[in-house]
Amino acid sequence: MENLLELKNIELIYHSPKSETHAIKNLNFTVKSGEFISIVGPSGSGKTTLLSMIAGILKPTQGQITISGIKVSSVTDQVGYMFQRDNLFEWINIWNNVTLGLKFKNRNTNENREYAKNLLEKYGLKDFISHYPSELSGGMRQRVALIRTLTTRPQLLLLDEPFSALDYQTRLAVQDDVYSIIKNENKTAILVTHDIGEAIALSNRIIILSSRPGSVKKIINLKFDPCLTPFERRKDHKFNNYFNEIWDLLDT
Amino acid sequence: MTKKYEQFSAAHKKYLKGLKIKTFSIHLTRVLLLLTLLAIWELCAAVNLVDPFISSSPSRIVKQIGTLFESGALVYHSWVTLYETLLAFLISTIVGTIIAIILYSLPFFRKVLEPYLIVLNSLPKIALGPLIIVWMGTGTKSIVAMGFLICIVITTISMLNGYLSIPKEKILLLKTMGASRLQILSHLIIPASIGEFISVLKINVGMSWVGTVMGEYLTSKAGLGYLIVYGGQVFKLDLVMASIVVLCILAGLMYAVVAILENIVNKKHSG
Numbered sequence: 001m002e003n004l005l006e007l008k009n010i011e012l013i014y015h016s017p018k019s020e021t022h023a024i025k026n027l028n029f030t031v032k033s034g035e036f037i038s039i040v041g042p043s044g045s046g047k048t049t050l051l052s053m054i055a056g057i058l059k060p061t062q063g064q065i066t067i068s069g070i071k072v073s074s075v076t077d078q079v080g081y082m083f084q085r086d087n088l089f090e091w092i093n094i095w096n097n098v099t100l101g102l103k104f105k106n107r108n109t110n111e112n113r114e115y116a117k118n119l120l121e122k123y124g125l126k127d128f129i130s131h132y133p134s135e136l137s138g139g140m141r142q143r144v145a146l147i148r149t150l151t152t153r154p155q156l157l158l159l160d161e162p163f164s165a166l167d168y169q170t171r172l173a174v175q176d177d178v179y180s181i182i183k184n185e186n187k188t189a190i191l192v193t194h195d196i197g198e199a200i201a202l203s204n205r206i207i208i209l210s211s212r213p214g215s216v217k218k219i220i221n222l223k224f225d226p227c228l229t230p231f232e233r234r235k236d237h238k239f240n241n242y243f244n245e246i247w248d249l250l251d252t
Numbered sequence: 253m254t255k256k257y258e259q260f261s262a263a264h265k266k267y268l269k270g271l272k273i274k275t276f277s278i279h280l281t282r283v284l285l286l287l288t289l290l291a292i293w294e295l296c297a298a299v300n301l302v303d304p305f306i307s308s309s310p311s312r313i314v315k316q317i318g319t320l321f322e323s324g325a326l327v328y329h330s331w332v333t334l335y336e337t338l339l340a341f342l343i344s345t346i347v348g349t350i351i352a353i354i355l356y357s358l359p360f361f362r363k364v365l366e367p368y369l370i371v372l373n374s375l376p377k378i379a380l381g382p383l384i385i386v387w388m389g390t391g392t393k394s395i396v397a398m399g400f401l402i403c404i405v406i407t408t409i410s411m412l413n414g415y416l417s418i419p420k421e422k423i424l425l426l427k428t429m430g431a432s433r434l435q436i437l438s439h440l441i442i443p444a445s446i447g448e449f450i451s452v453l454k455i456n457v458g459m460s461w462v463g464t465v466m467g468e469y470l471t472s473k474a475g476l477g478y479l480i481v482y483g484g485q486v487f488k489l490d491l492v493m494a495s496i497v498v499l500c501i502l503a504g505l506m507y508a509v510v511a512i513l514e515n516i517v518n519k520k521h522s523g
Contacts, residue, residue: 081428
């Protein structure tokens with residue numbers, strides 16, 4: 001498989017009037033097309049900052065980020081971003097929320113609208129097209145948010161703790177949903193999370209960052225049966241071993 | 253699941269009945285309070301406990317409103333003031349909102365102008381009265397200008413704060429979708445602050461009446477403010493009181509219109 005994303009010698013320094021913060025230093029990793037990567041690390045290790053740089057919202061102080069071999073210098077069509085909160089717009093219905101991204105950059109084609117409609121149909125939201133976000137449950141809202149991210153057809157999905165605002169039961173269910181949608185649509189995903197279990201349940205590889213200035217401390221390849229759903233992985237005997245391994249790495 | 257009324261348990265029906273009685277008694281007490289106060293006022297005036305020449309009385313006010321209505325003066329003066337108020341209300345709301353959008357879009361100017369806005373906000377706008385009259389003459393223009401000045405600063409500041417309180421994450425979301433600044437404005441900033449806009453309208457209903465009546469105190473040949481000043485000068489307190497009552501009714505009606513608008517918007521917002 002080819003490398004979809006490459007980060008080379010990334011360094012980021014935050015400036016404020018009183019101090020200079022070395023957030024990320026000497027960070028390198030690559031992500032192959034179709035992979036599901038999780039990034040875990042102590043608070044302040046620059047996880048969200050990293051996503052912002054990959055999305056092209058923030059420029060690294062040093063180093064280079066490429067997607068499909070092209071240098072990221074501003075926001076690109078290749079990347080879709082999903083946040084902790086669903087950020088659905090309460091004043092427009094589900095259809096208009098899902099097709100929000102199509103309103104920009106001349107994406108509002110019949111083909112794209114048809115694609116959005118298919119996604120809604122495929123993932124059980126067809127009946128809610130004319131509903132408003134307030135009428136949907138938290139889990140459904142997050143699913144709508146994912147489909148909204150997919151309608152602009154990004155190759156790479158950046159997931160910034162998208163499950164952490166949900167209650168535990170819903171979180172497990174939505175993790176299964178989101179995982180199967182991402183696999184189904186053949187997307188590459190990078191998930192930032194505090195939840196070690198979540199990272200193990202969802203990813204092919206887990207990148208563990210060191211504390212500030214953040215750099216790659218270790219990359220763990222997870223070897224699960226590819227047929228397992230995230231929920232089934234949690235019941236696998238390897239799950240606890242991985243958990244302990246990562247726990248120890250984060251502790252020191 | 254929600255049940256229909258027939259399916260409710262006896263306990264729930266009792267609860268609903270209690271709720272109804274409570275609401276009804278609040279309304280009833282409200283009306284009774286007003287009637288009692290009016291009755292006390294009327295009675296005190298009737299037995300000369302207070303001098304009706306100075307304090308007027310409900311019956312004298314009603315009679316005064318009747319005479320004003322018959323002569324056509326009521327409709328005329330009410331219309332003059334209402335017209336000025338609506339004009340001040342509309343112009344200041346529109347202009348203030350536009351200024352707020354401009355300031356929101358230009359952070360540099362927003363920072364530059366911040367202290368000026370604060371000073372303008374604290375300045376008692378009536379202090380500018382003499383200047384307005386000199387510059388704009390003694391007529392409707394000056395009165396509308398007074399109302400406008402009173403509403404404009406608070407409109408700008410409130411709307412600006414509304415725009416600034418929109419979650420950064422939502423803005424970031426649109427940026428990652430490739431939205432331009434103008435698109436962020438039209439798809440997010442403006443629709444998201446519709447609630448703020450309604451509350452500005454509510455504030456401005458009150459403010460524009462204050463401004464207009466103040467303007468009429470300064471310079472006018474007609475209007476309810478004019479009637480109040482005139483009535484005070486010639487000691488016709490019935491006229492003063494009657495004008496105040498009419499002002500109350502008009503301002504209340506205008507507020508009701510905004511409240512209806514708010515209901516429509518809320519319904520649309522929540523589906």
